[in-house]
Amino acid sequence: MNTAVNAKQAGAAGNPGPGAPKTARGARTRARILKAAEDTFGTLGYHRAGISDITRAAGVAQGTFYTYFAGKEEILRELVRDMGHQVRAHLAAEIVDARDRLEAEEKGLRAFLQYLFENPSLYRVLQEAQFVDESIYRDYYEAFGKGYLRMLANATRKGEIRAGNNEVRVWALMGMSNFLGLRYALWERDVPFDEIVDTIADLFRNGLTLDGKEKAS
Amino acid sequence: MNTAVNAKQAGAAGNPGPGAPKTARGARTRARILKAAEDTFGTLGYHRAGISDITRAAGVAQGTFYTYFAGKEEILRELVRDMGHQVRAHLAAEIVDARDRLEAEEKGLRAFLQYLFENPSLYRVLQEAQFVDESIYRDYYEAFGKGYLRMLANATRKGEIRAGNNEVRVWALMGMSNFLGLRYALWERDVPFDEIVDTIADLFRNGLTLDGKEKAS
Numbered sequence: 001m002n003t004a005v006n007a008k009q010a011g012a013a014g015n016p017g018p019g020a021p022k023t024a025r026g027a028r029t030r031a032r033i034l035k036a037a038e039d040t041f042g043t044l045g046y047h048r049a050g051i052s053d054i055t056r057a058a059g060v061a062q063g064t065f066y067t068y069f070a071g072k073e074e075i076l077r078e079l080v081r082d083m084g085h086q087v088r089a090h091l092a093a094e095i096v097d098a099r100d101r102l103e104a105e106e107k108g109l110r111a112f113l114q115y116l117f118e119n120p121s122l123y124r125v126l127q128e129a130q131f132v133d134e135s136i137y138r139d140y141y142e143a144f145g146k147g148y149l150r151m152l153a154n155a156t157r158k159g160e161i162r163a164g165n166n167e168v169r170v171w172a173l174m175g176m177s178n179f180l181g182l183r184y185a186l187w188e189r190d191v192p193f194d195e196i197v198d199t200i201a202d203l204f205r206n207g208l209t210l211d212g213k214e215k216a217s
Numbered sequence: 218m219n220t221a222v223n224a225k226q227a228g229a230a231g232n233p234g235p236g237a238p239k240t241a242r243g244a245r246t247r248a249r250i251l252k253a254a255e256d257t258f259g260t261l262g263y264h265r266a267g268i269s270d271i272t273r274a275a276g277v278a279q280g281t282f283y284t285y286f287a288g289k290e291e292i293l294r295e296l297v298r299d300m301g302h303q304v305r306a307h308l309a310a311e312i313v314d315a316r317d318r319l320e321a322e323e324k325g326l327r328a329f330l331q332y333l334f335e336n337p338s339l340y341r342v343l344q345e346a347q348f349v350d351e352s353i354y355r356d357y358y359e360a361f362g363k364g365y366l367r368m369l370a371n372a373t374r375k376g377e378i379r380a381g382n383n384e385v386r387v388w389a390l391m392g393m394s395n396f397l398g399l400r401y402a403l404w405e406r407d408v409p410f411d412e413i414v415d416t417i418a419d420l421f422r423n424g425l426t427l428d429g430k431e432k433a434s
Binding site: 045047101102105127128130131138141159160161162164165167168169171172173174175176177178179180182183184187191195196199200202203204205206207208209210 | 262264318319322344345347348355358376377378379381382384385386388389390391392393394395396397399400401404408412413415416417419420421422423424425426427
């Protein structure tokens with residue numbers, strides 16, 4: 001995971017935070033602490049994890065932690081923001097070659113399932129963040145949804161998908177990926193990802209009806 | 218909420234539990250304690266809630282609690298099971314008049330959004346249960362999914378929906394409802410439920426493509 005890049009992105013977005021690193025070396029240290037927090041929260045859970053568990057995993061002194069983060073809740077918030085940047089950057093790279101929105105949906109879903117399988121702490125940290133402060137969880141999905149909505153609006157404009165309430169669609173599609181990931185990437189890998197993607201691609205291309213489009217009603 | 222009926226259902230299913238009530242009066246008391254647990258966990262959260270908060274809300278003595286439940290984790294498990302029975306019974310009643318599966322999906326989604334709006338503690342309790350014991354959360358969705366799968370399999374057999382991997386569809390559809398509920402019934406009610414249902418109905422009837430069915434590919 002390239003947390004350093006995301007620390008830079010956050011800075012470029014005019015959102016440096018009180019402990020934003022001023023040097024490349026500082027950015028690397030901050031990224032190492034974030035990665036350690038991800039592993040520690042993912043393994044022990046947020047409530048049981050202490051800052052000393054994080055600094056030990058990162059191989060830094062406690063004082064170094066406080067150079068970058070005010071405390072446990074702040075690092076959780078930064079971590080979720082950072083994980084969100086990473087998921088979105090990863091998915092964006094995976095769908096860059098898609099010819100149209102439907103192909104992008106297929107590539108995006110496959111990439112998401114694979115990503116989640118390789119980064120299971122994403123869910124655990126996200127879900128637990130709800131109970132620390134629901135806005136952390138909500139911000140994650142609202143940021144995700146904002147980019148997604150732009151893509152669907154573009155696709156509508158280009159005539160790649162039918163007109164409709166794209167915001168509602170975005171929440172439906174995020175929920176779909178979320179549960180498919182939970183069930184088939186985290187709980188049990190008993191259905192090949194290709195079959196999952198094919199099933200959803202068929203839904204997007206033909207709906208659930210036998211002959212695809214409903215007769216004029 | 219009719220928890221007494223569900224206590225009976227659980228008993229009929231051969232799953233009485235150590236503290237299953239033997240009389241109608243006992244069933245009512247147990248149901249009152251479950252309802253108090255729902256409110257208490259929903260308001261204070263599981264970790265902050267004590268058994269004395271539950272017994273106070275239910276208006277029963279601590280000893281009465283232990284007649285029916287071994288402790289806090291057991292009542293959480295029973296509560297989630299009971300909430301699951303209630304959601305499913307409620308949705309089943311709402312879709313009983315649907316002419317076909319697509320109409321059932323529409324009625325079911327509308328009923329679910331309304332239910333969640335009226336019972337916001339369902340999500341809070343469910344989500345928090347993940348961190349007490351993930352199997353509580355997983356059992357809830359697996360039980361829900363099992364009934365859903367039967368309905369989709371019937372619909373496929375009757376030619377109401379196209380053939381496909383119905384299990385994958387079930388998880389996609391549960392995820393959809395879950396996120397639509399979170400966003401539009403719990404966080405902000407800024408889109409009428411009818412518009413949400415219409416958007417999803419259009420997806421099920423026509424997919425996302427302009428002309429519905431994709432040209433043979």
